Amino acid sequence: QKEVEQNSGPLSVPEGAIASLNCTYSDRGSQSFFWYRQYSGKSPELIMFIYSNGDKEDGRFTAQLNKASQYVSLLIRDSQPSDSATYLCAVMDSSYKLIFGSGTRLLVRP
Amino acid sequence: NAGVTQTPKFRILKIGQSMTLQCTQDMNHNYMYWYRQDPGMGLKLIYYSVGAGITDKGEVPNGYNVSRSTTEDFPLRLELAAPSQTSVYFCASSSHISYTGELFFGEGSRLTVL
Numbered sequence: 001q002k003e004v005e006q007n008s009g010p011l012s013v014p015e016g017a018i019a020s021l022n023c024t025y026s027d028r029g030s031q032s033f034f035w036y037r038q039y040s041g042k043s044p045e046l047i048m049f050i051y052s053n054g055d056k057e058d059g060r061f062t063a064q065l066n067k068a069s070q071y072v073s074l075l076i077r078d079s080q081p082s083d084s085a086t087y088l089c090a091v092m093d094s095s096y097k098l099i100f101g102s103g104t105r106l107l108v109r110p
Numbered sequence: 111n112a113g114v115t116q117t118p119k120f121r122i123l124k125i126g127q128s129m130t131l132q133c134t135q136d137m138n139h140n141y142m143y144w145y146r147q148d149p150g151m152g153l154k155l156i157y158y159s160v161g162a163g164i165t166d167k168g169e170v171p172n173g174y175n176v177s178r179s180t181t182e183d184f185p186l187r188l189e190l191a192a193p194s195q196t197s198v199y200f201c202a203s204s205s206h207i208s209y210t211g212e213l214f215f216g217e218g219s220r221l222t223v224l
Contacts, residue, residue: 008150034211043200043215044153088152092211096141096160097168102152 002027004091004101012107019076021104023089026070032092033065033072038103039085048074079108112136116201116216123191123223131186131219133201141204142184143168143213144176146197153200159184191223 003026013019025033032051036044050056050063050072062075072091076083086103093099114135123129135142140161145153145168155168159178173195175187184203188195198220202213 004152006152032211043218044213045215046212049211090211095166097155097158098143098211098213099155099169100145100152102150 002093002099004089004099006089006101006104008102009105010107011104012109013079014109015079015081017079019079019106021074021087021106023072023101024070025091027091027093028070029094030091034090034098035063035074036088036090037085038088044088081108081110084108114201114203114214114216116219118219119217120220123221125191125193125223127191128189131199133184133186133216134182135203136182137203137205137214138181139203139205142178143202144186145200145202146170147200148197156186193223195221196223197221
């Protein structure tokens with residue numbers, strides 16, 4: 001059973017701080033990794049994807065991938081109250097299916 | 111611009127009843143998926159389809175059936191509803207899943223089985 005693990009949180013950070021969200025996966029053959037954001041009562045939306053080891057930056061968001069450690073993270077700089085949501089880590093398997101983690105709830109305190 | 115449309119948005123079923131959740135997309139996407147999300151949990155894949163006439167099981171297919179007769183439609187059938195099927199169901203589609211992993215989700219269908 002392929003697994004994607006996340007700490008459920010909540011992770012509480014003050015406004016303007018860096019929020020660090022982590023994810024581990026079990027399938028060593030996974031090649032593609034994704035972060036989705038889900039506001040309460042809404043559907044998920046893609047915010048980042050990463051394929052290669054290292055960092056990928058997009059605005060205030062940075063995704064980090066370490067395939068040797070089977071570890072993916074998402075950093076949110078200058079966190080805003082509007083970033084308060086659940087962040088879902090997802091891993092694509094060889095059949096083009098996305099396997100989701102259970103999500104980490106982020107709370108940004110004004 | 112409709113995107114992915116799911117109906118109904120809310121439904122209450124009695125144990126043993128059957129129903130179909132409808133999903134339609136107008137983006138000409140080949141890939142379509144059904145996920146369920148239990149409270150405080152992530153998304154679990156029920157069934158998926160890579161094109162018309164092709165469907166396959168996901169992580170939690172038991173108690174469900176699907177069909178894909180057209181590119182646009184991907185209905186999910188619950189045959190004998192059980193309380194364990196109380197959940198929020200999301201339909202999603204993608205044209206470039208292999209490149210960006212971007213799924214376009216419907217608004218969800220909240221199902222309660224009593």
